[in-house]
Amino acid sequence: MIFSLQRRFVLLLLVPIALILIFVGVAGFFYARAYLLQQWITITRLYLEKTAHVVNMQLKEKLELIDLIAKAENIPDHGITQAFLVQQLAQKEGVLFVDVEIGKLPGTESPREISTQDQHTAGLVGGLYVIEVGEEFGFRAPTTYPDALDRTLKIIRSIGDENTGSTKKLLVRISFDSFMEPIRKMGNADDSSACLITTTGHLLAYTGKSMSGRKVLGETNDAFEKRVLNEIHKKAFGIVVGKGRPPDVVAGFYKIPSTNWYMVLFAKGQVVLRPIIGFYFYYAVAGLVAQLVILILIRMTTRSVGSSIAAISAAAAKVSTGDYGSKMPEDRFYEIGALNRSFNTMVEGLKQRDPIEQTFGRYVDKKVAEELMSKPEALRLGGEKRTVTIMMSDLRDFTPKTERLQPEQVIRMLNRYFSRMIAIIERYRGIIVDFYGDSILVFFNGTESDTDVRAVAAVKCALEMQQEMEGFQRENTALGLPELEMGIGIHTGEVIVGNIGTESRAKYGIVGSPVNLTDRIQQAAGYGRVVISEETYKSIGSCVSVSDEFTVSLKGVEEDRKLYEVESVKPGCMEAALT
DSSP, rough: HHHHHHHHHHIIHHHHHHHHHHHHHHHHHHHHHHHHHHHHHHHHHHHHHHHHHHHHHHHHHHHHHHHHHHGGGGGGGHHHHHHHHHHHHTSSSTEEEEEEEEEEESSSOOOOOTTGGGGGGOSSSOOOEEOOOEEESOOOOSSSOOOOTTOOEEEEEEETTTTOOOEEEEEEEEEGGGEEEEEEEOOOOTTTEEEEEEEEEEEEEEGGGTTTTTOHHHHHHHHHHHHHHHHHHHHHHEEEEEETTTTTTEEEEEETSSEEEEEEEEEHHHHTTTHHHHHHHHHHHHHHHHHHHHHHHEEEEEHHHHHHHHHHHHHHHHHHHOOOOOOOOSSSSSSHHHHHHHHHHHHHHHHHHHHHHHHHHBBBBBHHHHHHTTGGGSSSBEEEEEEEEEEEEEEHHHHHHTTTHHHHHHHHHHHHHHHHHHHHHHHOEEEEEETTEEEEEEOOSSSSHHHHHHHHHHHHHHHHHHHHHHHHHHHHHTTOOOOOOOEEEEEEEEEEEEEEEEEEEEEEEEEEHHHHHHHHHHHHHHHTOOOHHHHHHHHHHGGGGEEEEEEOOOOSSSSOOEEEEEEEOOOOTTTTHHH
């Protein structure tokens, strides 16, 4: 009972809660994951926009100083001004080298700084030499490209004096790595990596050690890097999500204005979704702890309730055997206490009714009593007509033979006699109607069986009772008591079977003239004999062996009656029906 109650609570309470927690957790995880990815996309865009703006401003600032140096050539005392401006340019972050050289006008010869070795990366867009011609400001199509391992931007600006016709070349060397400083200062250096690339994927600068020594993004045939390059060709900004749940890697890219450079940021998916992954873990732990607490509470509650119910069940089992035991405690919490009080009230009622039931059981076979009591109609006053077989036994000359005995001796002898006879009657499912002194009135009611079978049972019962008298006689002789003989009469007829009496006092029995006729038949039976009526003989004549057939005049009966003295019941006759 305890375990069954626990299983029901677990099934009806814990399982639904677990399913709800799992559903909410999974749904919340997917929702939060999508939300965090969108948040990362938004933040990354702002992050890259800010970085690109800073890089663009740094580059623009340097180009403006270069332009000012070129324009200062045409003012008085330009040497002092140019020197000051060159000094300012050299102090800018990332500027590695600044020099002004005297040479020819641009286009008359190739600049000396542009070598064959510089040109081996031709086709590179972004990591370039920028050559400014005249006063045009901004980037033009590249003419040469730096060594990939050099990671520097070389800018050549021609400076011409319109009055003298002389020309100079301003050579500026800027580290590409300096353009990565804004992204380093924004943080997340440990959780992500960034790089500066061209539209063809050539690496200009990077922050992650994993890209060290590499020239082109995607040169390792990494499918994800190729997807990033493919997206760069399509738009100025975008997000690329890797495979897996969570994704193994996420990348965002943004084009730096006025250039063909792209800032690319790589982040691990676990880092991007770290809050939800952590939340998912703690949610799972909290869910398990909550379920464990619920399980413990269920166990504590059901153990207490179950033990109380088990105690009531055990007490009820004892009551069913007649052991009423002690009262159940009534000081438990309300429901169990109320149940215990109801149980105690029921037991008290059973205690009061039990003597009546026991008394009823002393005269009626238990199986018959249970069968009768299970039918509500059997408890109502009145009855119904039925054809039954009636048996009556009587001790011959009992009064004269026992008049010299003490009352106690007579009672003890009768008790021994009745105990032997009642045991046999119960075995054949006879219903004892009453005791009349030393006489016993019994009827065999075929509740579920037919009349013939019950008649055979009555005859067999009577013959066995006569056999039992032999043992009873030996006991009397040993005790110095008088010998007694018994006569038995059996008759089959229609009587009223039911409860006879009033609501306050009633008896289950039979009423009708066949009862009186049975009494007269047993009076006609000789000592130690079993006599049956003609009605009984017609019903079971083929099953019995008759030693004598005679006609007598019975007291109170107008016509003479033919009676039969039975010697035995033929073997196997209705044997199966009697078991």
